[in-house]
Amino acid sequence: MSFLILLVAAAVGIVRSQSTTSACDYQWITQPIDHFGGTNGTFQQRYSIFDDFYEPGGPIMFFQGEESWVLDCANTTIVYEYAKQLGGLAVSLEHRYFGQSLPYGNDSHIPSNMKYLTLDNVMVDAVSFIDHIKETIEGAADSKAIVHSGSYGGFLAAAFRLNHPDTFFGALASAGPVKSFSNSSDPDTYNWWRWVNRVYLERSQEASSKIQNAFQVLQKRLASPDIASLKGELNLCSTPSLNDTVSNARLPVTIANIFSLAAEFNYPIAQPGRSPIAYPLDRVINITLEENDPIQILNRTFWSWFDAPGNQLAPCLNHTDPLFLQKAVPPIETVPFHYITCTYMPLASANVRTGPSFHLTPRHLTVHLCTVI
Numbered sequence: 001m002s003f004l005i006l007l008v009a010a011a012v013g014i015v016r017s018q019s020t021t022s023a024c025d026y027q028w029i030t031q032p033i034d035h036f037g038g039t040n041g042t043f044q045q046r047y048s049i050f051d052d053f054y055e056p057g058g059p060i061m062f063f064q065g066e067e068s069w070v071l072d073c074a075n076t077t078i079v080y081e082y083a084k085q086l087g088g089l090a091v092s093l094e095h096r097y098f099g100q101s102l103p104y105g106n107d108s109h110i111p112s113n114m115k116y117l118t119l120d121n122v123m124v125d126a127v128s129f130i131d132h133i134k135e136t137i138e139g140a141a142d143s144k145a146i147v148h149s150g151s152y153g154g155f156l157a158a159a160f161r162l163n164h165p166d167t168f169f170g171a172l173a174s175a176g177p178v179k180s181f182s183n184s185s186d187p188d189t190y191n192w193w194r195w196v197n198r199v200y201l202e203r204s205q206e207a208s209s210k211i212q213n214a215f216q217v218l219q220k221r222l223a224s225p226d227i228a229s230l231k232g233e234l235n236l237c238s239t240p241s242l243n244d245t246v247s248n249a250r251l252p253v254t255i256a257n258i259f260s261l262a263a264e265f266n267y268p269i270a271q272p273g274r275s276p277i278a279y280p281l282d283r284v285i286n287i288t289l290e291e292n293d294p295i296q297i298l299n300r301t302f303w304s305w306f307d308a309p310g311n312q313l314a315p316c317l318n319h320t321d322p323l324f325l326q327k328a329v330p331p332i333e334t335v336p337f338h339y340i341t342c343t344y345m346p347l348a349s350a351n352v353r354t355g356p357s358f359h360l361t362p363r364h365l366t367v368h369l370c371t372v373i
């Protein structure tokens with residue numbers, strides 16, 4: 001998850017107009033509300049398991065759910081691919097206090113009920129879950145578990161491996177908030193947009209340079225007398241004007257975020273909370289390679305995310321609306337996530353658009369996401 005997007009995501013439960021999620025056979029495991037004896041209660045935690053490729057003794061490829069109310073079915077995450085290659089089990093576990101894994105039912109997000117939302121409990125949930133899998137799946141008693149997740153979940157994957165190496169043989173931490181590990185002589189070492197650039201460059205050098213050019217053309221147009229015609233070319237809600245510099249600066253950022261989301265959520269199927277279309281990254285690359293009008297590269301990419309202009313979520317691109325990007329973001333469950341960013345993961349966002357494709361106006365943005373408690 002791009003932290004810029006997290007930053008603007010204040011809404012919970014964004015409903016997609018298009019839903020093509022496939023059903024998932026979820027299962028439940030009983031967990032203590034507190035693994036450390038603070039209370040004796042238990043709750044049901046949701047998980048999914050996919051064993052089509054499993055060969056006894058094969059690895060347990062474990063996807064840790066993150067700050068979403070949607071739990072990815074194990075067969076729609078990257079662990080499916082790994083399980084396929086390794087003869088492994090693909091499993092996913094919902095994060096406590098999110099989705100349907102609620103220690104206090106519908107009252108779970110009342111402040112006084114949040115105290116067992118601790119990193120230690122989250123880690124031990126995963127340890128007990130892996131123990132449960134090893135006990136119940138034939139031949140898995142000595143299987144090695146590899147934890148994977150992204151963004152906040154990437155942080156968790158690394159934390160699980162560091163703190164519970166006996167359970168987690170390995171960790172694949174994607175897009176974790178690693179800003180704090182940055183090299184002081186190169187503060188952008190782990191810059192999000194550097195990663196996005198690299199994804200596009202690796203897919204196609206040609207697409208990458210066309211994207212770079214498209215953003216440069218957009219910047220020029222936003223400073224030129226024919227700025228008004230961008231309304232029709234990008235399906236903007238209102239006619240842009242030269243003097244509205246704030247909105248004009250927001251427009252490329254809004255569009256760039258769709259490129260980022262497509263790279264982050266290149267899932268094989270459309271599903272709420274991830275991507276509204278299947279293989280969005282491949283779609284963006286295809287659009288870019290086949291389209292020669294730079295502004296249309298941006299227009300078609302932007303609207304591919306919403307399917308088409310007129311979509312009920314976004315009938316037009318409202319570049320004057322600071323909260324417009326919320327419509328594009330996955331369904332972050334903000335109450336418990338803000339609790340986490342105010343307690344054990346006080347992350348900061350620092351996105352600077354560097355590198356070839358997204359070389360927009362440098363914008364240093366460091367905002368602490370703890371805004372609630």
Ligand SMILES: *[C@@H]1O[C@H](CO)[C@@H](O)[C@H](O)[C@H]1NC(C)=O
Nearest residue numbers: 022023024025073075076269
């Ligand atoms: C994933 O597995 C579920 C059963 O748990 C099935 O209904 C669904 O169609 C599968 N999805 C994909 C994309 O294979």
Ligand SMILES: *[C@@H]1O[C@H](CO)[C@@H](O)[C@H](O)[C@H]1NC(C)=O
Nearest residue numbers: 033034036037038039040041
């Ligand atoms: C949990 O149950 C045990 C045994 O009934 C009891 O001794 C203990 O006080 C309980 N702990 C809490 C936190 O309620």
Ligand SMILES: *[C@@H]1O[C@H](CO)[C@@H](O)[C@H](O)[C@H]1NC(C)=O
Nearest residue numbers: 099100102104105106107108
């Ligand atoms: C909890 O909320 C859900 C969704 O609003 C509702 O369907 C369910 O009945 C509630 N459960 C209880 C125990 O109140």
Ligand SMILES: *[C@@H]1O[C@H](CO)[C@@H](O)[C@H](O)[C@H]1NC(C)=O
Nearest residue numbers: 182183184185186187188189
């Ligand atoms: C830190 O960044 C500088 C400048 O890019 C680079 O030369 C150096 O190798 C980096 N150090 C580490 C430990 O990555």
Ligand SMILES: *[C@@H]1O[C@H](CO)[C@@H](O)[C@H](O)[C@H]1NC(C)=O
Nearest residue numbers: 232233234299300303308309
């Ligand atoms: C912008 O893209 C959308 C979606 O591909 C398309 O329907 C629309 O015609 C494009 N706008 C222009 C002016 O070509």
Ligand SMILES: *[C@@H]1O[C@H](CO)[C@@H](O)[C@H](O)[C@H]1NC(C)=O
Nearest residue numbers: 240241242243244245246247
């Ligand atoms: C820009 O100029 C137009 C026309 O002069 C005016 O109506 C509008 O309020 C101005 N907008 C801003 C953001 O200053």
Ligand SMILES: *[C@@H]1O[C@H](CO)[C@@H](O)[C@H](O)[C@H]1NC(C)=O
Nearest residue numbers: 278279280281282283284286
């Ligand atoms: C992208 O284009 C390739 C080559 O034409 C095609 O095989 C693929 O299905 C396309 N992918 C998407 C998501 O449009």
Ligand SMILES: *[C@@H]1O[C@H](CO)[C@@H](O)[C@H](O)[C@H]1NC(C)=O
Nearest residue numbers: 237238316318319320321322
């Ligand atoms: C665009 O956003 C502005 C600012 O939030 C709002 O006043 C306006 O009504 C919006 N326009 C449309 C067409 O939604």
